[in-house]
Amino acid sequence: MSVSTWPWAQIIATGFSLGSFYALVALGFSLIFGITRAFNLAHGELIVLAGYLAFALWKFYQVPFLLTLPVSLLALALVALPLYLLLRRLKEPYALNTLVVTFGLALLLQNLMLVMFSADYRLIRPDFPVFAIPGANFFISASQIILVVLSLLATGVVHVVLHYSFLGKALRATIQDAEAAQIAGINVNRMALIGFAMGGMLIGLAGPLYGENMYLYPTAGTGATLIAIILTIFAGVGRIRTLLLGGWLLGLVESGTVLVIGSKWRELVAAAVLLTLLVFRPKGIAARNQE
Amino acid sequence: MNLCLEVRHLCQRFGDQQILREINFSLNQGEVLGIIGPNGAGKTTLFNIIAGWITPTRGVVVFWGQNITPWPPDHRCRKGMARTFQIPQVFPEMSALENVMLGAWFGQEPPPRESQSRERAATLLKQVGLANKEGIAARELTLMQQRLLELARALATEPKLLLLDEIAAGLSLKAVSQLSDLILRLRDQGLTLLLTDHLLNLVVPVSDRLLALDQGKIIATGPPQTLIQDPQVEAAYLGTGEAAGEEG
Amino acid sequence: MLGKLHPSSVWALAAALALIIWPLFFPQASLYFQVLGMACLYGTLALAWNLYALSGAISLGHAAFFGLGAYGSALLSHYFHWSPLVTIGLGALASVVFGFLWCLVFRRLRGVYLGLASLAAVEIPKVIIDNWDSLTYGSMGLMGLEGLPSLALGKWEVALGSNLEAQYYLLLALVMAAALATRQIMASKWGWALRALRENETAARAIGIRTHRVQAKALLGSSYVTGICGGLYVHILGLVEPALVFSLHVSALPLIFSLFGGRTIFFGPVLGALILYPLEQLVFQPLFPMGHAGIYGVIIILTILFFPQGISVWKRAK
Numbered sequence: 129m130s131v132s133t134w135p136w137a138q139i140i141a142t143g144f145s146l147g148s149f150y151a152l153v154a155l156g157f158s159l160i161f162g163i164t165r166a167f168n169l170a171h172g173e174l175i176v177l178a179g180y181l182a183f184a185l186w187k188f189y190q191v192p193f194l195l196t197l198p199v200s201l202l203a204l205a206l207v208a209l210p211l212y213l214l215l216r217r218l219k220e221p222y223a224l225n226t227l228v229v230t231f232g233l234a235l236l237l238q239n240l241m242l243v244m245f246s247a248d249y250r251l252i253r254p255d256f257p258v259f260a261i262p263g264a265n266f267f268i269s270a271s272q273i274i275l276v277v278l279s280l281l282a283t284g285v286v287h288v289v290l291h292y293s294f295l296g297k298a299l300r301a302t303i304q305d306a307e308a309a310q311i312a313g314i315n316v317n318r319m320a321l322i323g324f325a326m327g328g329m330l331i332g333l334a335g336p337l338y339g340e341n342m343y344l345y346p347t348a349g350t351g352a353t354l355i356a357i358i359l360t361i362f363a364g365v366g367r368i369r370t371l372l373l374g375g376w377l378l379g380l381v382e383s384g385t386v387l388v389i390g391s392k393w394r395e396l397v398a399a400a401v402l403l404t405l406l407v408f409r410p411k412g413i414a415a416r417n418q419e
Numbered sequence: 420m421n422l423c424l425e426v427r428h429l430c431q432r433f434g435d436q437q438i439l440r441e442i443n444f445s446l447n448q449g450e451v452l453g454i455i456g457p458n459g460a461g462k463t464t465l466f467n468i469i470a471g472w473i474t475p476t477r478g479v480v481v482f483w484g485q486n487i488t489p490w491p492p493d494h495r496c497r498k499g500m501a502r503t504f505q506i507p508q509v510f511p512e513m514s515a516l517e518n519v520m521l522g523a524w525f526g527q528e529p530p531p532r533e534s535q536s537r538e539r540a541a542t543l544l545k546q547v548g549l550a551n552k553e554g555i556a557a558r559e560l561t562l563m564q565q566r567l568l569e570l571a572r573a574l575a576t577e578p579k580l581l582l583l584d585e586i587a588a589g590l591s592l593k594a595v596s597q598l599s600d601l602i603l604r605l606r607d608q609g610l611t612l613l614l615t616d617h618l619l620n621l622v623v624p625v626s627d628r629l630l631a632l633d634q635g636k637i638i639a640t641g642p643p644q645t646l647i648q649d650p651q652v653e654a655a656y657l658g659t660g661e662a663a664g665e666e667g
Numbered sequence: 668m669l670g671k672l673h674p675s676s677v678w679a680l681a682a683a684l685a686l687i688i689w690p691l692f693f694p695q696a697s698l699y700f701q702v703l704g705m706a707c708l709y710g711t712l713a714l715a716w717n718l719y720a721l722s723g724a725i726s727l728g729h730a731a732f733f734g735l736g737a738y739g740s741a742l743l744s745h746y747f748h749w750s751p752l753v754t755i756g757l758g759a760l761a762s763v764v765f766g767f768l769w770c771l772v773f774r775r776l777r778g779v780y781l782g783l784a785s786l787a788a789v790e791i792p793k794v795i796i797d798n799w800d801s802l803t804y805g806s807m808g809l810m811g812l813e814g815l816p817s818l819a820l821g822k823w824e825v826a827l828g829s830n831l832e833a834q835y836y837l838l839l840a841l842v843m844a845a846a847l848a849t850r851q852i853m854a855s856k857w858g859w860a861l862r863a864l865r866e867n868e869t870a871a872r873a874i875g876i877r878t879h880r881v882q883a884k885a886l887l888g889s890s891y892v893t894g895i896c897g898g899l900y901v902h903i904l905g906l907v908e909p910a911l912v913f914s915l916h917v918s919a920l921p922l923i924f925s926l927f928g929g930r931t932i933f934f935g936p937v938l939g940a941l942i943l944y945p946l947e948q949l950v951f952q953p954l955f956p957m958g959h960a961g962i963y964g965v966i967i968i969l970t971i972l973f974f975p976q977g978i979s980v981w982k983r984a985k
Contacts, residue, residue: 223779236964243958399790496875508870526875
C-alpha cells in the first residue's frame, strides 16, 4: 500500500503512546544500571511478573484495574530489595557477573511464571471506553490515554527528583562517577538501594500497564528487556529527555514497521536496532564515565 | 649512526581538542630519550601513537626506515618494538615465569620453541631480580615487582626499541634507583630506549637527551642538565601548565 | 602425546571408563541411555561454547549456531535426501558462515556488550527462518526428519537411529573426542594465546599475539561444533522448529554447564553437563513437570555467587 494511504494519524498516535510506555520500561533499567552498573537481564521478566500480579488481583479478587497499580508498585519495590542484596555480593568483573546472574534469574522467573500461570496468553480487560475522534478516522482508547499519562507522569516525577532535589543531586553524582561521589561523602550503597527501589517502583508501574495493553505470557519479558537495553544505550545514563525521545522514535518506527511488514518482524527490527547501536558505540554508555 | 625511530609532523585531534601539534623528533640507535612534561601535555598520547595503540590524525612514525604508522601493536612488537604500561598489564593467573615465557614465545619472528622460551624467561627473571618469584602468580606481586615483570616480559620479545611508560610512577626512591641501574645496563647492552616521566627522578640520571612537551608541542630538547634549567620548562611545570593539569 | 598425568586427568579417565562400561551392569536401561546420551550431546555443546569462552568472550547467543546447524542439516536432508551423517557435517557450515559475520560485526565489542550483542543476534536467523515459509516451513517446522542411519561394518549392523544404546555410545564417543581435542588445544601454543587473551587482552597484543585472529579461530571452531550438535539433536529427535532450536534455553545450557563444571579445565564443561542434565531430567522433571528448567536459573545464580571458578577448581583448591 502506498505511503499516502497509510493511516498516519493512527501510526503517530500508537507510536506516541507506545513510545511513552517504552520510555517507562527503559527508565527503571537505566536508573539501576546508571547507579550501580548492574545489568539486569531479568528486567522484562520482573515487569511481566508485576503484570501477572495485577492480572491475578483484577481477575480473582475483583480489584479495579487502577487500584492494582499502587499494589504492584509497592510489591516490586519490595522485590527489588533482595535483588539489590543479591547483586551487591558479586565481584569483578561486575557488569558481566550481573549479566550472567540475572540471565539465570530470567530463566528462573520464566519457569516460575510458567508453573504459576501456565503458557496461556492473559490480558487485563477493564471496562474502559473507547473514544472516536470526530473528523479523523481513528480511535483512542482510554487505556492508551492512561498509558501515556502515567508513563509521562512517572518519567516527569523521576526527572524532577533527579534534577530538583538534594537526593537527586547525590544520585546523579553517583551515576556520573561512583568513586568520586564516594570520596565526596555520598553513601554510595544507600544510593544503590534507592536506585533499586525506584527501579522496582517503575517496574511495578509498567507491569500492570503492560498486562492491560499487551498479552502476558511467561516469555514475554525478553522483548521488554531488549527495549530497555536499546533505549538505555541510545540515550546514555540518566538522560531522561533523550530516553523519552528515543522511546518515541522507537515507538514510531515500530508502529510504522508493523504496518508495512507485519508484526512478525518486530523482534528482528528491535534486535537489528540494538546491534546497530552496539556496533557504533562499542563501549555503550560506560565509556563516557571512564577516562 | 643508525636512525631507530623518526616521528614526523605528528598531530592528534580528539573531537574538537588538539592534543598534539606538529611533533617532530628522531631517536638514534643506542640512545636513551626521555619525554617529560606536566600532566595533560600529551606525553601518554604521543607514547601510545608510537606504540601503535592510537592512529594519529596526521603524520608518520618511521621505525628503522620503515613507515609503521598503520601497524597494530602486536605487529610492532614482533618487529622489535616493545613497551611497558603505567598500570602494569600482567597475566594475573599465570606465574611470573609463564608471563615472561609468553613474551619470548609470541613476541619474536621467527618464534622460538616453547622450551627455549622457558629458559629465556628464567634468565630474564634473574636479570631483573625476580628469580625467587618464578612460580608465583602475577597478581600476588607488588607494584614494583609487577613493573619488573612487565619489563622482563618486554625484554623477552627481543626488542630493538624499548618504550617505558611512566615506569617510575609511584615508586620509592630506592626502587627508582634500582630501575635506573637496570636501564643503564640495558643501554650498555645495545638497547635503544624511550621513556616518559612525569616527575624527573628517573629520566634525569638515565637519559642522553630529553624532550620537553607542553600543551601538545615540543618546547625544548637537549641534554638533561641543560633542559631542567630551561626557563620555559620550568614555567610549564610550575606555572599555568601545572594548574591546568586537571586531565590528560 | 598424552603428556603428564595430572590427578584431575586420572579422575577424568576413571569417569570415562565408568561411562563406557556401566551398561554391562544395567542392560535394558533405555531411559538412562537416552538421558546420558543427551547429557553427552550437551557436554559436547558445552565444550564448543567453552572454546570461545576460553578467549574471554561470554556468548549468550550460541543458540544461533545451534539452530543454523539444525536447520542446515534438516533442510539438506529434507530436500536432497542425503544421509544425515553428511547433512549434519554440511549443515553446520551455515553456523560457520554466521560465525564469520559475527567476527566482522562484533570485532570491537567486549564483555557485557558482546554478551548483549550475542543475545540479540539470535533473533536474526530465528525470525528469518520463522518467516521464510516457502523454504523452511516457518514456525510449523519440519517433522518426520530422517533419523541417524544404520552403520554397517562387515557383519555388524548398528542402527544408530533406533538403537538407543548405539546412540549413547556414539554421543559418548563424540564428547570424549571433543574433550580430548580441548585438552590438546589448551596445551598447545594457540591454547596459550587464548589464555593470554582471556587474562589480559592489552598485554596479549603488546607481546605480539594476533588477538583478532586467535579469537576468530576460536569462534569459528566453536560455531562449527555447535552446529554439529544442532544437527545431531534434530535428527535424533526427528523434528525441527524455530522455537525449539533458537531458544534461550539452548543458549543458556552450555554456559551453565561450563561455568558450573569449570571453564579452565578441559573436562569442566562435560562434568557440568553430566551432573546437571541428568539431575534436571531425572530428579527435577518428575517433581516439577512444568517449570523444571528453572533449576538451571538457580544453579547459575548459586555458581556465580559461591564458586565462580566452577566446582572442579573449587574441589582442587580444597
